[in-house]
Amino acid sequence: MLKNDDPDRQVVPRWRSVESALKFRELAPLAQRPSDAFSDSMLDDLLEDWKRQPGLSVACDAVSAAFSIGRGQHAQIQEIARFVLKDGRATPAARRIASRCLGIETEAEAAGLSASAAIGGPFGDIRATIGKMRERLRVYHLNPILWTNLALAYTTLGAREKASRAMRVALAQAPGHRFVVRAASRLFLHHGDIDRAHAILARSPSVEADPWILASEIAVAAVRGRSSRLLAKAKRIIEARNHSLMHLSELASTMATIEADAGSAGKAKKLCALSLQDPAENAIAQAAWLERQKGIYVRALAQPQVISSNEAEAWSEFQSARLERASEAAKNWQFEQPFSSRPANFGSYLFLLRDDFRGAEQILRIGRASNRDDPMLGNNLAFALANQGRLEEALTVLAEFSNRTVDPIPAVCLTATAGFINFRASNLESGRRFYQRAIELADRCGLPPSAAMAKVHWGIEELRAQSNEFPTKISEAREAAKSLPAPLSGIYLAMLARAETAAAAKPHLAL
Amino acid sequence: MSKVARAIGSGSKILNPGNPWTRVEYLIFELADEDIRANLDAMAKLDLAFLVRTLHDVATGLAQLHQAQIAHQDLKPSNVLVYKREATSKICDLGRAWDMNAAGPHDNEAIAGDRQYAPIEQLYGEKSTDHRVRRFGCDMYHLGSLAVFLFGKTHMNSLLIDKLAPQHRPGFWGSGYCAVLPFVQAAFDLSLEEFAQSVPELARNDLRVAVSQLCEPDPVRRGHPLNRRTRQFSFERYISLFDRLARKAELRLLMKTA
Numbered sequence: 083m084l085k086n087d088d089p090d091r092q093v094v095p096r097w098r099s100v101e102s103a104l105k106f107r108e109l110a111p112l113a114q115r116p117s118d119a120f121s122d123s124m125l126d127d128l129l130e131d132w133k134r135q136p137g138l139s140v141a142c143d144a145v146s147a148a149f150s151i152g153r154g155q156h157a158q159i160q161e162i163a164r165f166v167l168k169d170g171r172a173t174p175a176a177r178r179i180a181s182r183c184l185g186i187e188t189e190a191e192a193a194g195l196s197a198s199a200a201i202g203g204p205f206g207d208i209r210a211t212i213g214k215m216r217e218r219l220r221v222y223h224l225n226p227i228l229w230t231n232l233a234l235a236y237t238t239l240g241a242r243e244k245a246s247r248a249m250r251v252a253l254a255q256a257p258g259h260r261f262v263v264r265a266a267s268r269l270f271l272h273h274g275d276i277d278r279a280h281a282i283l284a285r286s287p288s289v290e291a292d293p294w295i296l297a298s299e300i301a302v303a304a305v306r307g308r309s310s311r312l313l314a315k316a317k318r319i320i321e322a323r324n325h326s327l328m329h330l331s332e333l334a335s336t337m338a339t340i341e342a343d344a345g346s347a348g349k350a351k352k353l354c355a356l357s358l359q360d361p362a363e364n365a366i367a368q369a370a371w372l373e374r375q376k377g378i379y380v381r382a383l384a385q386p387q388v389i390s391s392n393e394a395e396a397w398s399e400f401q402s403a404r405l406e407r408a409s410e411a412a413k414n415w416q417f418e419q420p421f422s423s424r425p426a427n428f429g430s431y432l433f434l435l436r437d438d439f440r441g442a443e444q445i446l447r448i449g450r451a452s453n454r455d456d457p458m459l460g461n462n463l464a465f466a467l468a469n470q471g472r473l474e475e476a477l478t479v480l481a482e483f484s485n486r487t488v489d490p491i492p493a494v495c496l497t498a499t500a501g502f503i504n505f506r507a508s509n510l511e512s513g514r515r516f517y518q519r520a521i522e523l524a525d526r527c528g529l530p531p532s533a534a535m536a537k538v539h540w541g542i543e544e545l546r547a548q549s550n551e552f553p554t555k556i557s558e559a560r561e562a563a564k565s566l567p568a569p570l571s572g573i574y575l576a577m578l579a580r581a582e583t584a585a586a587a588k589p590h591l592a593l
Numbered sequence: 594m595s596k597v598a599r600a601i602g603s604g605s606k607i608l609n610p611g612n613p614w615t616r617v618e619y620l621i622f623e624l625a626d627e628d629i630r631a632n633l634d635a636m637a638k639l640d641l642a643f644l645v646r647t648l649h650d651v652a653t654g655l656a657q658l659h660q661a662q663i664a665h666q667d668l669k670p671s672n673v674l675v676y677k678r679e680a681t682s683k684i685c686d687l688g689r690a691w692d693m694n695a696a697g698p699h700d701n702e703a704i705a706g707d708r709q710y711a712p713i714e715q716l717y718g719e720k721s722t723d724h725r726v727r728r729f730g731c732d733m734y735h736l737g738s739l740a741v742f743l744f745g746k747t748h749m750n751s752l753l754i755d756k757l758a759p760q761h762r763p764g765f766w767g768s769g770y771c772a773v774l775p776f777v778q779a780a781f782d783l784s785l786e787e788f789a790q791s792v793p794e795l796a797r798n799d800l801r802v803a804v805s806q807l808c809e810p811d812p813v814r815r816g817h818p819l820n821r822r823t824r825q826f827s828f829e830r831y832i833s834l835f836d837r838l839a840r841k842a843e844l845r846l847l848m849k850t851a
Binding site for chain 1: 629630631633634669670671707708709710716718742744745746747748750751752754755758760761762763764765766767768771772773774775776778779781782785786787788790791801805809811814
């Protein structure tokens with residue numbers, strides 16, 4: 083069951099592992115160094131040494147020193163690097179540096195900065211990775227990047243207190259660092275501590291100098307329901323164009339959202355277009371959201387981009403009713419943001435629509451680790467479990483929310499899922515009561531799509547049970563499916579058709 | 594200054610008699626057998642006792658210079674000479690040195706010594722206004738990097754740069770050292786691990802800790818943590834450590850040969 087698309091999406095900072103942030107260009111320097119910082123002439127003494135004393139140690143010294151100043155491509159250094167590789171006494175470290183000079187190993191590995199510091203993704207063994215990270219921090223603790231990655235791993239597991247502690251250390255070690263500050267803010271947003279999430283950004287020593295931090299500050303201020311005191315500054319930075327468009331992308335996207343919220347569609351569109359000229363991943367996702375929710379269409383969004391946004395791709399594929407592609411994109415989105423409930427929510431819904439209940443369960447188990455209280459995730463998990471015949475487990479999950487006050491949409495979903503479980507347990511009357519209650523609740527709360535979806539599922543269950551009511555209910559379900567907006571209408575009609583085919587093929591399912 | 598190569602004479606010579614501009618001033622130092630690199634090549638296999646003893650000698654030489662308020666600033670493998678008869682190593686080439694009590698020709702240069710060996714922060718253009726951090730901290734980094742070279746035949750700088758993303762390397766990064774420091778520290782963590790793999794187990798942990806303090810990428814935090822408030826760049830603790838490790842290794846060698 084789909085909870086509506088986020089009605090108030092802001093460009094809050096993404097929190098990824100450092101490897102992923104590098105891939106998305108979020109950690110690039112604001113300024114590049116002049117290319118004449120180092121020169122070949124700096125190698126003269128070493129090359130002279132090599133002529134006089136052509137031994138392994140001099141060779142290693144020369145190769146290592148040349149590599150340090152980015153002169154590994156120098157012809158003579160390359161010759162010496164080959165000498166190092168031929169000598170069996172060279173240490174593994176010396177051999178690797180020589181290989182780098184010769185370009186034998188690609189830079190891709192280096193781009194990963196610290197492969198062993200990665201959290202291993204949501205599908206890896208995060209607990210083992212945490213153990214390794216802690217061991218490394220015991221040996222050398224001045225590593226704010228690793229502390230931040232540790233906090234991410236803890237957050238993915240739902241260990242809030244430990245995550246906060248790790249993040250506090252990272253913040254103390256690097257209070258003005260873009261990666262650390264944005265990650266810390268995102269962590270406290272996830273914990274629901276919005277004031278703190280904003281304060282970390284607003285008090286960062288780099289907030290006025292770094293457009294990435296400034297963009298986050300404005301976005302989180304908006305989440306907090308406040309207007310940032312740095313809006314004018316942000317406008318000046320965008321107008322001045324002293325930074326590359328890539329560095330301005332998130333800031334322009336944030337400002338586009340502010341303008342759209344203020345009703346200035348024209349300004350929002352211009353800023354959105356600017357944000358897509360050399361876009362950040364989050365800006366692409368935001369542009370797609372602005373189109374879906376605010377009707378602000380920017381042509382650049384349809385054009386191929388340097389990088390892609392899994393979030394935007396998931397929504398775009400869903401809107402084209404390509405559910406398999408959409409669910410894969412959502413899975414990748416969750417891989418990048420394993421602690422966030424949004425990819426888990428949307429992704430699981432997509433898997434459920436494809437009748438891939440195991441896939442839905444997998445994505446939900448990850449999402450629920452750090453969002454145990456999210457009723458939509460609980461509802462979707464119960465639905466996925468019941469569809470696999472694991473009714474007891476489904477009821478246990480559902481029971482977690484039985485005495486809680488939840489928003490209308492999840493309330494409708496939870497009630498309908500209770501009806502579904504009762505049908506699967508052959509308690510047809512009880513199932514009907516729950517479905518009826520769900521539809522009434524949806525009607526009362528003004529949620530026609532939710533009511534329609536409940537009707538479709540009810541009809542399918544009556545059909546599956548071959549009850550006396552199924553012809554009426556299937557007919558109502560078909561009407562309800564037709565009333566849904568695109569692409570849901572087509573998806574739910576297809577779901578009904580699948581159910582009818584299955585019922586025809588397996589008449590023994592009838593009670 | 595027992596661990597600093599002694600100048601025993603000086604003079605000048607015109608290389609091209611017709612051209613007075615080809616005059617070269619020179620210093621004559623006590624004769625060494627070779628620099629440390631030739632000695633390393635001559636070793637059949639890694640001799641822990643010799644390597645740690647070399648580190649001890651070099652640390653002592655730097656401490657002797659610091660005692661006289663002089664920072665060497667250009668310590669590198671070619672500036673460590675081996676004196677076999679005395680069974681010792683000494684540091685040489687004070688051409689880039691900084692003397693607290695006398696102005697020198699290189700005092701205003703951002704990187705006084707050879708750039709390839711410069712402390713990592715200097716490669717990024719960081720220039721501390723605190724002369725202790727800039728000058729004595731530089732010697733400390735060089736000592737750590739020498740330890741990396743003696744065991745791993747590479748320098749701390751190349752280990753670090755190898756682990757940095759291309760956009761975070763000194764030749765590319767232009768946004769100040771403070772902003773890149775966390776990435777350098779993450780690379781440093783991995784570099785320490787790699788360095789440790791090249792050190793025999795007997796000295797592995799001690800040397801890893803020592804190098805982590807000597808080469809700490811944040812120059813303000815460089816040095817032994819217990820010395821941070823006073824005498825931050827003192828080598829005394831490292832001299833003791835290297836001496837202890839050398840004795841341990843020598844003892845083990847004796848026991849083996851016996």
